[in-house]
Every structure is written in C-alpha cells, then in structure tokens.
Amino acid sequence: MSNKVVPITIIAGFLGTGKTSLLNHLLAHAEGRRLTALVNDFGALNIDSELIAAQNGNQISLANGCVCCSIGDDLTLALAQVMNQTPRPDHILIEASGVADPARIAGFAQVDRELRLDGIITLVDALAHQRHANDPHLADNYQRQIAAGHFLLLSKTDLASAAQTHSVSQQLAAQKPTTPIAIIEHGVFDAKVLLGLNETGLLPAQAEIKHDLRQWSAHMTAPVPRLDLLNSLSTLAPHLLRAKAVLHDAEGAYVLHYAGGQSSVSPFDASPSGHFVLIGKPDMPDDASLEQLLTPQAPLPAHRQTEARQ
Numbered sequence: 617m618s619n620k621v622v623p624i625t626i627i628a629g630f631l632g633t634g635k636t637s638l639l640n641h642l643l644a645h646a647e648g649r650r651l652t653a654l655v656n657d658f659g660a661l662n663i664d665s666e667l668i669a670a671q672n673g674n675q676i677s678l679a680n681g682c683v684c685c686s687i688g689d690d691l692t693l694a695l696a697q698v699m700n701q702t703p704r705p706d707h708i709l710i711e712a713s714g715v716a717d718p719a720r721i722a723g724f725a726q727v728d729r730e731l732r733l734d735g736i737i738t739l740v741d742a743l744a745h746q747r748h749a750n751d752p753h754l755a756d757n758y759q760r761q762i763a764a765g766h767f768l769l770l771s772k773t774d775l776a777s778a779a780q781t782h783s784v785s786q787q788l789a790a791q792k793p794t795t796p797i798a799i800i801e802h803g804v805f806d807a808k809v810l811l812g813l814n815e816t817g818l819l820p821a822q823a824e825i826k827h828d829l830r831q832w833s834a835h836m837t838a839p840v841p842r843l844d845l846l847n848s849l850s851t852l853a854p855h856l857l858r859a860k861a862v863l864h865d866a867e868g869a870y871v872l873h874y875a876g877g878q879s880s881v882s883p884f885d886a887s888p889s890g891h892f893v894l895i896g897k898p899d900m901p902d903d904a905s906l907e908q909l910l911t912p913q914a915p916l917p918a919h920r921q922t923e924a925r926q
Contacts, residue, residue, distance in 0.1 A: 622699065623732045624708045624725045625811060628761050629739030630748055631714030634771040637803025638739065639711050643682050645807050651682040652698050652705035654691070656713055692724065692857045692895075696875035699730055707734070707811055715757060719764040728858070728895060729833075735813035738765030739800065742776040745784045762791065766813055769800040832894045832903055838912045839865045842872065842881050848909050849874055855900040861892040 627635045639653055670677045674686035683705070687694045691710075698708060708731075712718050718736045725733040738761050741748070748758045762768065768788055773781045781799075788797050798805070840863045849859060859874035862884055869884040894906065901909070 620704050621730060621732050622704055622706070622708055623734035623812075624710060624722075625734045625813075626710045626712055626718045626721050626736045627739070628712045628716065628718035628736055628765065629714070629769075629771075630741065630744075630754075630758055630761065632744070633714075633739035633741045634800065634803055635711050635714075635739055638737075638769070638800065638805065639709060639803075641803045641805065642709060642807050642810065643678060643684070644680075646680050646682050647807060649682075649811065650703070650706045651709055651811075652701075652707075653682070653684045653709040653711065654687050654694050654698070655684060655711045656687050690875070691721065693875040693878070695724070695728075695731070696858060696873055700873065717757065717760050717764070719760065722764065724857075724895065728831075729893060730860075734811065735766040736764050737767045737769060737810055738762055739769045739771050740784065740788065741772045742770050742781045742784045743772045745787075762788070765792070765795060767810065768792065768795055768797045769805060770797060771800050773799050774801065830896050830898060830900050832896070832900070832906045834892045834907070834911060836861075836863055836890045836892055836911065839863075840912055841865045842867070842870055845872060845910070846879055846881070849879060851909070852894075852896070852900065853877060856894060856896045858895045859893065862889045863892065864888045 627639055629635050636655075639655070643651060643653060668676060668678060676684040678684070685694055685698060687710075695708070698705065710721060712721055718738070722733050722736055725731040740762065748754050751758075770781065770785060770788070776784075785797060788795075840861075842863075842865055845861070845863070849856065856874060859872065859879075861872040863870060863872065864884075869886070869888040870881050871884045873880050892910070894900070894910075900906070
C-alpha cells in the first residue's frame with residue numbers, strides 16, 4: 617500500500633460561477649498528472665466523448681489517466697475509496713457544491729495525514745457579485761466562500777461591463793489584500809498555477825483553516841484483535857467520520873478502513889506500522905475515553921489477577 621501523501625485542490629464558488637467549466641479544463645489538460653475529480657453530478661461535466669475511456673457506475677475513466685468519481689451522499693466515503701485505489705492519484709480535485717462551505721471540506725484534508733490541502737480556488741461571478749454579496753439570505757455563506765479562497769478567479773467578465781469588473785476586483789482586493797486575484801475566461805486557466813499552490817508559494821505552507829473536526833491517533837505495537845476493534849468502532853459510529861489502522865493480531869497483519877458508516881478489513885502483506893487514526897465530529901469522545909476504548913489493555917500480573925478475582 618502506498619504511503620504517498622496526496623494533495624487536494626478544492627474548487628469553490630456560488631452557483632453558476634463556472635466551477636464545472638474550470639474542472640473540465642483541468643481534466644483535459646492534466647499534463648501528465650493522474651487527476652481524480654470528485655463531483656456531485658456527472659451530467660454537468662460534459663466531457664468530450666473522445667476523452668472517455670470507460671464508465672462504470674459512479675466512476676468515469678478518461679483516456680489521459682484521469683478519473684471522475686461521484687461524491688454521492690458522503691464525501692468522506694468517496695475520499696476513502698479514492699485513497700484505497702492503486703495507484704493513488706497524483707492530485708485530487710473536489711468541485712464543491714454552490715452552497716458548500718469550502719473550509720469544512722478543507723478541514724478534512726488538514727486532519728488526515730494521508731492528504732494535504734493544496735489550496736482552495738474560489739470563483740466569483742463579476743456580473744452577480746453585488747447581488748449575492750447584498751442578499752440577506754445568501755451573503756453569509758457567499759462571503760465564507762470568498763474568505764476561504766487562497767486564489768480568487770473572477771468569472772463572467774465577458775458579460776459584465778468593464779466598470780463592474782474593475783469594481784469587483786477592487787472590492788475583493790480590499791477584502792483579501794494578500795490573495796491573488798485573476799480573470800478566468802470560459803473556464804480556461806493555467807493548470808500549472810492552480811495545481812501546486814503550495815509549491816509556488818501562493819499558499820502559505822502552514823495555512824490553517826478553521827474547522828470543527830477532531831483527530832485522534834495512536835501507535836500500537838501490541839496485537840489488536842480485529843473483531844474487538846470493529847466492535848469498538850461500532851460504538852463510535854454516531855461521532856466517527858473516518859478511521860484507518862495498519863495493525864496485527866493472531867491472524868496476521870491487517871488494514872482497517874472506516875468511512876461513511878462502513879468498515880472493511882483486509883490482509884496486509886508487509887510489516888504493520890501500528891498507525892491508527894480517527895477523524896470525527898466535535899462530539900467524539902475525549903482522548904482519554906478513546907484510549908481506554910481502543911487501546912489494548914495490558915494483562916494484569918498473576919498476583920493482581922488473583923486479587924481481582926477475590
């Protein structure tokens with residue numbers, strides 16, 4: 617199993633800003649990268665039929681090595697399935713829904729040690745910006761999408777007047793003075809810039825996104841019976857989003873995955889690392905409770921066992 621850390625780029629923006637057009641462009645111009653795109657709706661992608669190599673259920677394989685997967689109802693499960701693929705992708709693209717808060721999606725990448733947030737690209741519609749920003753029902757969520765962006769792309773400038781475009785650019789620059797802002801036309805923008813914001817220095821290496829996810833990790837060298845572990849995880853189900861462990865028991869080494877309420881255990885044909893990571897909601901039990909529930913308890917010494925039985 618690969619230990620490769622996979623970067624994630626989130627494409628955010630309100631409804632109709634051109635996220636799907638940008639995603640189509642990036643997939644068609646992967647330039648040797650093995651991209652995996654997570655989307656809500658295949659129908660909106662409008663991928664050139666000549667680029668599609670195969671379609672199987674919730675996955676479309678492209679001739680250039682890229683893959684599109686449906687998020688379905690559970691992003692954490694979709695990400696876990698992608699990370700279980702061999703080989704792993706070089707880069708994951710997530711097209712956030714038009715009403716999603718990209719910071720919440722980014723939070724998952726920041727607590728999973730196998731994923732690395734490469735950046736949030738937020739598209740802003742130059743024609744509709746003022747309307748969305750001043751709509752009492754939309755403004756809060758709309759501004760969160762802009763605030764989370766590490767790179768802002770101004771779209772629909774061909775429909776807006778030059779004065780509108782200039783005004784929106786000035787407002788965004790005042791709101792986020794250190795964030796790059798550029799114009800995107802018909803979904804076309806240089807993939808070398810957008811995929812690799814960490815490497816270009818446009819995204820601070822230690823950029824932090826506020827999120828409400830919790831992580832617990834442990835290193836276990838003692839055997840952990842897989843059935844006991846599965847039973848323990850089932851008690852955490854209301855609070856747990858994802859778990860991964862590479863452990864061993866009397867049957868040998870194994871890998872455990874948990875995502876979307878589903879657990880799986882498979883044999884592991886190398887020396888187990890002992891790593892065990894949980895990602896959960898804010899109401900997940902505290903670290904001490906998790907340690908007691910999930911960490912194998914050392915057997916009592918013989919004389920203590922006798923005392924315990926008396």
